[in-house]
Amino acid sequence: MRNNSVNDKPEYNDSYANQVNEIINTLELDSETDRSILKSRFLSEVVKYEERKLYTKKYYDRFRFTVTVGSIILPAILSLGQMDPTKLPKNFDQIVYWSAWSISLMVTASNGFLQLFSLDKNYFEYALTTEQLKTEGWQYFQLSGKYEDDESHQEAYKDFSKSIENIKRKQVEKEYLGKGDISKKKKEKPFDFQAELIKNLPEHLKPEHLKPDHLKPDPLEKDHLEKDNLIDTLLEKDISTMPDEVVKL
DSSP states (O other), X not given: OXXXXXXXXXXXXXXXXXXXXXXXXXXXXXXXXXXXXXXXIIIHHHHHHHHHHHHHHXXXXXXXXXXXXXXXXXXXXXXXXXXXXXXXXXXXXXXXXXXXXXXXXXXXXXXXHHHHTTHHHHHHHHHHHHHHHHHHHHHHHHTXXXXXXXXXXXXXXXXXXXXXXXXXXXXXXXXXXXXXXXXXXXXXXXXXXXXXXXXXXXGGGSOGGGSOGGGSOOHXXXXXXXXXXXXXXXXXXXXXXXXXXXXXX
């Protein structure tokens, strides 16, 4: 961003930023303070993340290109060493050795830098945050999306500011805390060994109250079974005791 000494208005080296800057100047807001906050807290953040995205992309593309090309060339060079030595130039084996060593070193170093500085992760996060901010801004300027029920930009100002701060806070947590979700995590339930054991038991070994309904015995059938068992028991007993117990049945 640079200053124009004639009009005393901020100008940006980005077409999007210049367009949005003109739009913000035409919004009907109650105070110039709100307008200044939009420029400093929204527009400047978009420009900053756009610059960070492009800066990270430059190194990400270079290291990724080195890893990809090196991974393709290295096997080809090593395969040349399998040819007939009599048909190869003098000292060809040393050339292959040092070439393979150099390419391996470049590939390993490039991949190490990608992982060390999280260039791939940062690039995608910066790009995503930039697009989220831009989308939120266009919805606010057009009073569309979540702002379609608002009558004016001043009415939607607080909701827009809150959305921008939420996007910014999520990005900060990703960068410094490694947490992309600001919502409270659910507390994990303690491990219940007995419940897990019963859960994995075969159906016929589970307690009656935990069995599915289709496996539970029918109450009438159970009552008939008990009576049949009692009759079988009576028949096996001495005949002298049969009348009293039959009456009880």
